[in-house]
Amino acid sequence: MPIAFPIPDAAVLGRRGEILTGLGQLVAPEALIVSEDERRAFETDALTAYRRMPLAVVLPSTTSEVSAVLKFCAQNQVKVVPRGAGTSLAGGAIPQEDAIVLGVSKMNRILDVNFGNRTARVQAGVTNLAVSQAVAHEGFFYAPDPSSQLACTIAGNIGMNSGGAHCLKYGVTTNNILGVTLVLLDGTIVEIGGEHLDSPGYDLLGLIVGSEGQLGVVTEAVVRIRRAAEGAKPVLFGFDTSEEAGACVAAIMGAGIVPVAIEFMDKQTIEIVEGFAKAGYPLDVGALLIIEVEGSDREMEAMLARIVGIARKHNVRHIKESHSAAEAAAIWKGRKSAFGATGRVADYICMDGTVPLGQLSNVLRRTGEIVASYGLRVANVFHAGDGNMHPLILYDVNDPAEQAKAEAAGEDILKYCVEVGGCLTGEHGVGIEKRDLMRFQFEERDLWQQMRVRAVFDPAWLLNPAKVFPLDNRLTA
Amino acid sequence: MTRHSPTSEAEACAIVAEAAAQRTPLAIQGSGTKRAFGRPPQFELTLSSSQMTKVTLYEPAEFVISAEPGAPLNGIVRLLAEHRQELAFEPLDYRPLLGSDGEPTIGAVAAMNLSGPRRIAGGSARDSALGVRFVNGRGEAIKSGGRVMKNVTGLDLVKLMVGAHGTLGFLTEVTFKVVPSPQRVATLWLVGLSDQTAIAALSAALGSPYDISGAAHLPAKIGDGARTLIRVEGFPDSVEYRLGELRSLLKAFGTAVVLADDTGRDLWGAIRDATVLAEPRDKAIWRISTAPAKGADVAARIARTIDARWFFDWGGGLIWLACSTASAASAATIRAATREAGGHATLVRAPEDVRAAVDVFDPPVEAIARLQTGLKASLDPAGIFNPGRMFPEL
Ligand SMILES: Cc1cc2nc3c(=O)[nH]c(=O)nc-3n(C[C@H](O)[C@H](O)[C@H](O)COP(=O)(O)OP(=O)(O)OC[C@H]3O[C@@H](n4cnc5c(N)ncnc54)[C@H](O)[C@@H]3O)c2cc1C
Ligand SMILES: Cc1cc2nc3c(=O)[nH]c(=O)nc-3n(C[C@H](O)[C@H](O)[C@H](O)COP(=O)(O)OP(=O)(O)OC[C@H]3O[C@@H](n4cnc5c(N)ncnc54)[C@H](O)[C@@H]3O)c2cc1C
Numbered sequence: 001m002p003i004a005f006p007i008p009d010a011a012v013l014g015r016r017g018e019i020l021t022g023l024g025q026l027v028a029p030e031a032l033i034v035s036e037d038e039r040r041a042f043e044t045d046a047l048t049a050y051r052r053m054p055l056a057v058v059l060p061s062t063t064s065e066v067s068a069v070l071k072f073c074a075q076n077q078v079k080v081v082p083r084g085a086g087t088s089l090a091g092g093a094i095p096q097e098d099a100i101v102l103g104v105s106k107m108n109r110i111l112d113v114n115f116g117n118r119t120a121r122v123q124a125g126v127t128n129l130a131v132s133q134a135v136a137h138e139g140f141f142y143a144p145d146p147s148s149q150l151a152c153t154i155a156g157n158i159g160m161n162s163g164g165a166h167c168l169k170y171g172v173t174t175n176n177i178l179g180v181t182l183v184l185l186d187g188t189i190v191e192i193g194g195e196h197l198d199s200p201g202y203d204l205l206g207l208i209v210g211s212e213g214q215l216g217v218v219t220e221a222v223v224r225i226r227r228a229a230e231g232a233k234p235v236l237f238g239f240d241t242s243e244e245a246g247a248c249v250a251a252i253m254g255a256g257i258v259p260v261a262i263e264f265m266d267k268q269t270i271e272i273v274e275g276f277a278k279a280g281y282p283l284d285v286g287a288l289l290i291i292e293v294e295g296s297d298r299e300m301e302a303m304l305a306r307i308v309g310i311a312r313k314h315n316v317r318h319i320k321e322s323h324s325a326a327e328a329a330a331i332w333k334g335r336k337s338a339f340g341a342t343g344r345v346a347d348y349i350c351m352d353g354t355v356p357l358g359q360l361s362n363v364l365r366r367t368g369e370i371v372a373s374y375g376l377r378v379a380n381v382f383h384a385g386d387g388n389m390h391p392l393i394l395y396d397v398n399d400p401a402e403q404a405k406a407e408a409a410g411e412d413i414l415k416y417c418v419e420v421g422g423c424l425t426g427e428h429g430v431g432i433e434k435r436d437l438m439r440f441q442f443e444e445r446d447l448w449q450q451m452r453v454r455a456v457f458d459p460a461w462l463l464n465p466a467k468v469f470p471l472d473n474r475l476t477a
Numbered sequence: 478m479t480r481h482s483p484t485s486e487a488e489a490c491a492i493v494a495e496a497a498a499q500r501t502p503l504a505i506q507g508s509g510t511k512r513a514f515g516r517p518p519q520f521e522l523t524l525s526s527s528q529m530t531k532v533t534l535y536e537p538a539e540f541v542i543s544a545e546p547g548a549p550l551n552g553i554v555r556l557l558a559e560h561r562q563e564l565a566f567e568p569l570d571y572r573p574l575l576g577s578d579g580e581p582t583i584g585a586v587a588a589m590n591l592s593g594p595r596r597i598a599g600g601s602a603r604d605s606a607l608g609v610r611f612v613n614g615r616g617e618a619i620k621s622g623g624r625v626m627k628n629v630t631g632l633d634l635v636k637l638m639v640g641a642h643g644t645l646g647f648l649t650e651v652t653f654k655v656v657p658s659p660q661r662v663a664t665l666w667l668v669g670l671s672d673q674t675a676i677a678a679l680s681a682a683l684g685s686p687y688d689i690s691g692a693a694h695l696p697a698k699i700g701d702g703a704r705t706l707i708r709v710e711g712f713p714d715s716v717e718y719r720l721g722e723l724r725s726l727l728k729a730f731g732t733a734v735v736l737a738d739d740t741g742r743d744l745w746g747a748i749r750d751a752t753v754l755a756e757p758r759d760k761a762i763w764r765i766s767t768a769p770a771k772g773a774d775v776a777a778r779i780a781r782t783i784d785a786r787w788f789f790d791w792g793g794g795l796i797w798l799a800c801s802t803a804s805a806a807s808a809a810t811i812r813a814a815t816r817e818a819g820g821h822a823t824l825v826r827a828p829e830d831v832r833a834a835v836d837v838f839d840p841p842v843e844a845i846a847r848l849q850t851g852l853k854a855s856l857d858p859a860g861i862f863n864p865g866r867m868f869p870e871l
Contacts, residue, residue: 116680116770117794139686161629172627174636175604190844195768196794196820198590198601200838201867202645202849206603206636210629230686254538256561256657295686296722299715354625357539386626426627434630441630445617449856450632456851468631 002404003432005052006466008097012078016055019078023058023100026068031106033057042083042101046148047091047433049347049397054081054095059103063181063189063219069102070217071187079462080185082213084125084156087148089350090431092160092212096466104155107219110134119178119195120225124155124218128162131223140225143170146427147336158218161210163427165261165335166292168385170226172427174209179222182208182215185458195222207453212429213464215457229294232260234331235304237311238285238318242266242380245287246361248314249384252291253357257306261292262385263335266364269342269379269392276341279334280327282318289384290335338381339392346394348379349433351410353417354388354426363420367391370412374405388426389417415440430468438470451475478521482528486610486618486649492524493647494616497859505643505863507547507582524647526584533650534624537562541607541624543652546584553583557655565656566602567593573752574762574826587651590640593749594691594708597683597791603639605653611638611646614857624652637852643863644871645856659710663720664691664741665733667705672696672773675705676793678730680769682707683792685726687719692792693748699788700753706744707733748790751797760799761827763811767820769793778814783807808835815839838867846870 012019024032033039034056044051055078060066073080079099086093095101104125112121115138122131128149131142145164146152152162158180163172170176179193182204193205208215239245242264249262265273265281265288274281281288293303308319322328342348355363364380371378371393382390391413395406414424414434418441424434438447451469461476483489496503504520508527526547534543537560544553550568557563568591570581585591587609592601599605608622621634638645667678675694682689691708695701707727709719724733736744747753754762767775772793779785779798787798800807808824815822821839824832841849846868853860853871864871 114768114770115684117768118683119768138684140684161633163627167627171600171604174633175600184844188844190842190848192845194819195771196766197596197791198592198603198640198766200821200823201841201845202852203590203603203636203640204845204848206633210633214632227684227686229688250538253540258657295715296718298718299712302712302714354627356536356541356625358536383627388627421623422625423623423628423630425630426625427629429629430631438631441623442620446619446621447631449613449617449619450621450634452855453632453634453637453852456848456855 003050003091003436004471005096006471012055012098019076020056022072022076023056023069026072027058027060027065031059031061031065033059042086042095042103045086045088045091045093047089047094047431049403050091050094050432052094052096054099054101055097057101057103059106061106063183066102066183066217066219067187067189070183070185073100073462074185074187077460077462079465081464082155082159082217084153084159085127085151087152087156088160088429088431089352090425090429090433092429092431092467093156094432102217104217104219105153111220113225114195115140117195118225119222121220121222122154123220124158125153128152128154128157135225139228141228142223142225143167143176144173147339154221154223155218158209158221159211159213160427160429163383163388165263165383168262168383169258169260174206176224177205177209177221178224180205180208180218181220183217183219185216185463193222210429212431212468214454214468215463230296231300232292232294232328233300234290234292234322234328236281236318236320236331237289237291237316238282239287239315240285240317242287242364243361244314245289246364246384248289248311248316249360250357251310251314252307253385255306255310257303259291259303259307259385260294261290263290264380264382264384265338266380268377269338269381272345272379273334273338273341276344277330277334277337279330280320281334282320285318290331335381342379342392342394347397348392348394349406349410350428351389351391351393351413352425352428353414353422354386355417355420355422357387359420359422360384360387363389363417366416367413370416371409374409376402376406376409386426387422411437432467435468436470438468444473448475478523480523480525482525484528486612489524489612489647489649490616490618493612493614496522496861497614497616500859501861502864503861505647507585508579526582529649532556540655541652542655543624543650544583545650546582546648548583549580550583550586551580558658561658562655563658564653565595565599565605567595567599567749568602569593570750573750573755576758583651584648587639587648588641588643594693594745594790597692598688598690599656603636606635606639606651607654608652609635609638609648610650611648613646614859614861618649619646622652626654642867644853644867646862661713661716661738662708662710662742663716663738664736664744665707665720665723666736667727667731667733669703670694670705670730671703672776672789674730675703676769676773676789678705678727679707679792681726682723685723687723691745694789694793695753696788698786708741708745748788753788754786754797754799760801761831762825763798763800763822764825765796765798765811765815765820765822767794767796767815767818771818771820772796775814775818775820779811782810804831805834812839836868840868
């Protein structure tokens with residue numbers, strides 16, 4: 001069943017002219033996008049099988065403009081879909097016909113860097129990579145590193161509580177944000193957190209990170225920056241089978257070793273990526289782990305020796321250390337371009353279930369069986385160290401029957417993840433994609449409690465309203 | 478006074494549903510070790526976790542532990558240690574400061590978001606919390622999060638419940654991520670530094686690539702001369718290497734000495750629990766969180782008008798402060814100094830009359846107060862859980 005969108009509110013559609021005029025009084029002319037051609041760039045995100053044309057797109061440059069726009073939308077009952085770069089894989093930034101898109105991409109400045117406090121204050125539309133680049137001259141970086149980091153914004157990262165390869169050691173977005181400037185639907189601007197740790201009262205910051213644009217619009221953030229290790233070295237470990245690789249991951253972690261990253265690729269992915277990125281991956285293995293260690297040369301050597309010892313016990317067939325910065329970069333380029341490279345050979349949907357580490361091999365096997373039973377192919381590339389699986393189910397977007405099969409397979413996989421003690425999504429968010437699966441993970445009363453919390457911020461369901469919660473049986477004001 | 482000690486989540490649901498129907502406030506209690514913390518409430522009914530004490534799941538290989546709320550913290554620490562693991566956030570123990578006894582529970586650790594010196598490296602209790610189950614004010618059993626390391630499925634109610642001081646619900650199960658215990662923990666110390674210089678030294682260490690897991694400064698007024706402490710941990714060869722690098726990095730601040738491992742451990746324990754300020758017992762104790770670079774300034778400003786002793790943790794970002802004049806006026810001074818620098822001050826210990834008159838936590842600005850009141854109503858519509866414990870109106 002294709003993912004449903006709510007029926008657009010005819011009254012709002014009918015008031016489009018009036019709404020555009022109102023918005024036009026709040027922002028500069030170039031910040032209001034009304035033509036169909038220009039709006040088209042905003043009608044979908046990275047879940048490209050779905051698209052909807054928004055009423056208009058507003059791209060403010062200041063927090064006070066955001067405040068004015070939200071206040072106007074609240075007063076006029078206009079829905080708002082907050083947007084960063086639109087790289088959500090879950091359809092989190094996909095608009096609907098009776099909503100405006102409120103994009104923060106023009107708010108992309110680094111406002112202040114304080115190396116003494118190890119913090120930076122940034123506008124929320126800055127890209128993830130730009131934050132690291134702005135502090136690199138002092139040897140610092142911003143830790144959460146989604147593969148999309150060249151494009152995706154801190155706003156979107158906060159929306160989804162995004163992760164990345166290096167989150168195994170450094171935590172995901174929520175562990176690296178100290179404060180936000182949040183604009184509430186009525187236009188109120190609130191400062192939450194700051195350069196200090198742990199604010200008094202309820203943890204609003206923790207609630208906002210990962211709330212998928214449903215509670216307010218983030219315009220600035222205080223992020224934690226860290227000094228990079230002296231050196232870092234990704235090493236490739238090739239295995240005959242995915243099961244062996246999965247068991248090796250569990251054994252490394254079980255031995256009390258926490259590398260910076262443990263990334264997994266199966267045979268299908270290795271072939272696709274190597275064909276695209278020429279990263280030097282071995283082609284004669286069934287599964288590959290990229291394990292990164294960091295520190296001084298001696299520390300890395302010692303850590304690697306421990307890891308190699310464990311890998312040998314799991315029949316590792318191929319070990320390749322990077323010996324130069326260029327080799328290391330090639331290894332990571334391959335991993336970080338895995339989705340893009342896959343997109344060149346087929347359309348795909350990317351699942352994001354997280355499972356207990358002990359279940360990795362089992363879930364990989366079951367994923368293969370499920371996808372095969374629908375007559376489709378799957379490529380697995382994921383953050384193995386924290387059990388966050390990413391099966392990419394390959395299909396042809398122009399074939400509705402195949403799309404339906406891919407979605408059904410994805411659903412079966414996620415149900416299985418929940419069944420073995422895991423969850424529907426580890427870092428990509430629920431969006432529209434997993435919205436209708438929420439009842440596999442939650443009881444109705446759990447969802448109602450979440451909706452009651454949501455209603456504190458947005459009782460009229462104007463903010464990103466078609467996301468996260470199943471469209472039926474919703475708490476309404 | 479009636480005390481309910483349910484043995485299961487279902488029983489807890491029934492008790493809460495009944496209390497909600499009668500609109501009877503419930504004091505939520507673990508073992509009572511932190512009774513002297515927070516605003517002092519007076520209730521007819523107590524809901525205690527004392528009969529829910531089981532560890533419900535422990536998978537060492539998956540780094541996860543779940544327990545009922547009444548499980549004693551020391552039992553959990555012991556169990557983890559058997560597998561060479563520990564809680565990443567180094568939970569602080571308020572007993573020495575508050576002069577209470579009994580065994581702290583894991584539920585209270587979660588409810589109070591109790592994090593120690595390793596907060597700056599391993600995160601807070603909240604960062605380690607993967608999932609909770611709790612009874613909301615409707616008497617419903619609610620779950621949020623789970624037992625896996627990464628989870629963005631739905632709104633993160635775990636973050637709300639951890640640190641809510643029992644005002645949003647009765648926790649019935651908490652799940653924490655755990656970490657391997659470091660094979661070696663070592664401490665460097667520098668002596669004789671002023672607050673400002675010490676924090677500059679800590680900042681240099683924290684801005685280095687050497688993975689600092691503790692950064693504290695005990696000024697001379699604490700006793701034994703001014704001491705600046707830097708902790709590193711991990712595999713022995715790596716610790717040895719980093720100690721060496723740090724000593725040369727910190728040369729400008731004096732000769733850093735490596736403490737004997739057990740001396741270091743005792744000192745970090747004293748810093749974690751602020752035992753160095755426990756005596757004399759008539760002093761009020763404040764816990765101030767600010768930007769590390771502002772720490773020395775904030776303390777100096779307060780000391781201009783208030784007779785106080787203090788020390789720094791979290792690289793200067795956490796100030797533990799003891800002062801003799803516990804009054805509304807001194808509270809205002811402390812809060813003004815903190816707020817100007819950015820941050821907040823919590824009144825941890827004070828005579829009861831002061832606790833009744835002074836907000837324990839920094840009062841929120843109006844917009845945040847409105848959100849908090851809304852959140853409280855969304856989880857506890859009848860307002861029965863620990864009313865007034867955090868803020869008078871919650
Ligand atoms: C090739 C590729 C690789 C990827 N790799 C990873 C990965 O490794 N790890 C990972 O976690 N994700 C990954 N993603 C997913 C995606 O990049 C992340 O979810 C990212 O954080 C989205 O950022 P964005 O700026 O594109 O946000 P958008 O897609 O525009 O929005 C994401 C969500 O945030 C909300 N939002 C946006 N701006 C605001 C705001 N100002 N205030 C409040 N809410 C807001 C939106 O409403 C939406 O719900 C990948 C995507 C692609 C296409
Ligand atoms: C007759 C009477 C007299 C009292 N006198 C005083 C007094 O003089 N001074 C005073 O400070 N208080 C007093 N109290 C209040 C009461 O003892 C505590 O404030 C409250 O019940 C919990 O504190 P605790 O020390 O048991 O908390 P701990 O068990 O140490 O717990 C600390 C915090 O965690 C919360 N918590 C513990 N377990 C859970 C859980 N499972 N779910 C959610 N939250 C949890 C607690 O509510 C508390 O906020 C009195 C109560 C009564 C009935």
